[in-house]
Amino acid sequence: MIIGIDLGTTNSLAAVWKDGRPHLVLNALGAYLTPSVISIDEDGSVLVGQAARDRLQTHPSLTASLFKRYMGSDKTFQLGARQFRAEELSSLVLRALKEDAEAMLGEPVTEAVITVPAYFSDSQRRATRVAGQLAGLTVERLVNEPTAAALAYGLHQDEDATQFLVFDLGGGTFDVSILEMFDGVMEVRATAGDNFLGGEDFVNQIVDLFFTESGLPAHARDDGAFMQQLVARAETAKRLLSMADVANIVVVWQGTEHRFELTQERFRSICEPLLARLRSPVERALRDASIRANEIDNIVLAGGATRSPIVRQMVTRMFGRFPAMELNPDEVVALGAAVMAGLKARDEDLKEVVMTDVCPYTLGVETMHRMPNGGRVDGYFSPIIERNTVVPASRVKGYVPVEPGQRVLGLEVYQGEARLVRDNIKLGELEVPLPGLLNGDAGVDVRFTYDVNGLLEVEATVRATQDVHRLVIQGNSGVLSELEIAARLAALAELKIHPREKAENRALMAQSERLYQQLRGEPRDQLGEEISRFEQALEKQEDREIRTARERLRKAVGFFEHDSFFDPDFVF
Known part of the structure; x- marks a missing residue:
């Protein structure tokens, strides 16, 4: 069986072509999005997804995120006593998605179409293939993310010919592609982008401003756990600004409260350099395609960072029209990957679809x-x-x-x-x-x-x-050899992967532990009691008691987390 995978910087998800259309794959927690985060648990097992994401705040030295930005490089991530390369961490995410798909389909998954940023270099693409290999997958095809988004979008079009632009802003990368669809042929006209620009950079702008405006000392950046909490508050503020004009950020550092009020106007001001970086690739793609902005029939948004109002407003101003909103930007790339998987499997429903792509670099x-x-x-x-x-x-x-x-x-x-x-x-x-x-x-x-x-x-x-010599690129910085891949496979085989059937319990524990560190006083004590009750039920291994204690803890977490998000006076 072949599936499509959107291996993202912030979140990843899988989809499968079935019954004439793409279907998203639910993970063990019943969600489509699996955070691209890896953590090592206290017992040495590997946590993937939401449980690992919650441990970013409670166990930063045992948790890694945003590693997609370092695919194809020599950078390593220290998680406890072990070091991991970006492709190894990515392989653990891919393995989790593979297992989720197998649970949904009831059959082994051995092949995958994986999406990559259009501006990924040769070494980054080969590192992505290695990640698939380490996860036990045969990578049938690498598809540029905006091309995949366009493929999903193109299935909904009735026009004989249309030109559209895909604006793909994810957590860590930005791509733009201009495509033309006519008579069942989808042709990529031009692509451009920035491999080091994404939604995380907008959050970092808020963090930097907080240090400047709140009086927080610079050496607070050395405290990993505190910084993860501050980043989480900045992320929450960014999301609140999509619904409100003002967001408050309040933290406590070494007993001193630091508070800052962020307005929509101020947020737009500090993000102007990032918006300028977004505009530049769009303009270059238009020039390369020899197309004026007013000749674009529609603009397709992909990537969760395009939900930000300042990004959507910038796109609207550039093209003088609102972008297409019918597809979820978090899901459209994975849906397109599933379409490509269907094409690779020669599904009869897709026999009329032909797609071309372009080389993103000279x-x-x-x-x-x-x-x-x-x-x-x-x-x-x-x-x-x-x-x-x-x-x-x-x-x-x-x-x-x-x-x-x-x-x-x-x-x-x-x-x-x-x-x-x-x-x-x-x-x-x-x-x-x-x-x-x-x-x-x-x-x-x-x-x-x-x-x-x-x-x-x-x-x-x-x-x-007439002697012919061929280049086999070997020894490039950041590229694993076949021997190194075999060694990494053996090392990964020794890892204890947290059981999928216990993912719900571990994710709830990680969420509870994160929230416990944020609370104070009586709420903290109450949540602590519920966590202890749940731990005792887990130790007894009685399913009925575990279900009861889990539901109690989930209600407590929902109550206290709701308060933390919407009470402006809440502090860490």
Whole structure:
């Protein structure tokens, strides 16, 4: 069975194509969204999702989030005594989604279509494939997130031809794509984005302002548990501002209360630099597609961060119309991934749908320029495949050695848009042996082939001998080798994954522990008693007592958490 997965920075979810339409997969807690958070429990078992998210505040040193931003890098996350790479943590999220889908479908899930930001680099895409492999999945296809959103949206369109823009702002990344749909063909015209811009950055702006305005000392940032609480309050304030004109943030640091009132106007002001960063990729995508803003028929929103009023207002002002609202922005990418899964499975209901995509970056090699005075300067970028070229694509360009009789030609492959390679991203290098002829006879034809999964093959053909050399990118920073993948698989196999059937109990405990730390006085004591009662029931392993105690604790948590969200005088 093949499923579609939206592996998100903040939340992830899965969907399956069934009975002629996509269906979202419920997790063990009965929710569609699974927070992309991993935590190590006291007994050494791994917690995934909501239970782990609640432990961000209570056990920050044992919990990791936002690791998608570091896919394809060497960054590691220390959780207790163990270190994890971003793809390992992502694999644990993928494994949980896989198990949820298997529970829903009643059959094994072995394959997946996984979405990635359109602006993910080659190494980030390969890291995503590795994450799938570590989770026990065969990754059939990587699909750009805005393309997936467009695919889900396109199924609802009745027009013969339409041009629309997908504005995809998630928790940690931003993508924009312009697409055209006609006669059952969905063609991506252009894509652009920012891999380090998302909803979390808007929350961080609130946190920074709080430090500036509330008198909170800078060294409070060193307290991980306190910072997680402050970030949670900032996130709550951001959400309240979508319904109210003012949100209050109140915290207590070392016995001193710090209070700040955030207005819609002030929030918009501090977020203006982020809004400017959102506008820039949109403008570039329009230029690359040779389309004016008024020629766009509709704007599709994807990603939970697009719920923010200031973001929606910015989009409305840019295009002079309201964006499409019929699809849930949290779910539309996963729905599109399920559509692609159905296409890969050759479902008859989708036989008329054809989709094309584009290469998000320019790909090329480093060259040397000869100056008018006879001198030579290296470090220049020579494009071979331009950004927003329809894929799959294959392009060839000829190069000659610098010196007569040169025996080796070094090809260094880069991606990016800068004139100089120092400002682009190096993907790999290839040494091509030469026959030692004069320059004119020792040329090399370099062919780049870029496929629909965003994977690049480099082929260099020596003209004089017709010898062909292919680039296998190995040893790049942040990319695991096959041996390293095997070692990581063995290490992950030793981890004790918290049982899915007990996820409801563990998530409630994590939520209760987080709330207990926030309360004071009598409410704290009352919640503590309910937590103890629930723990005692769990120890007895009597299902009836567990259900009773769980319901009591859930009601207590709901009561106290409701008060904490809406009482402006509530403090941590």
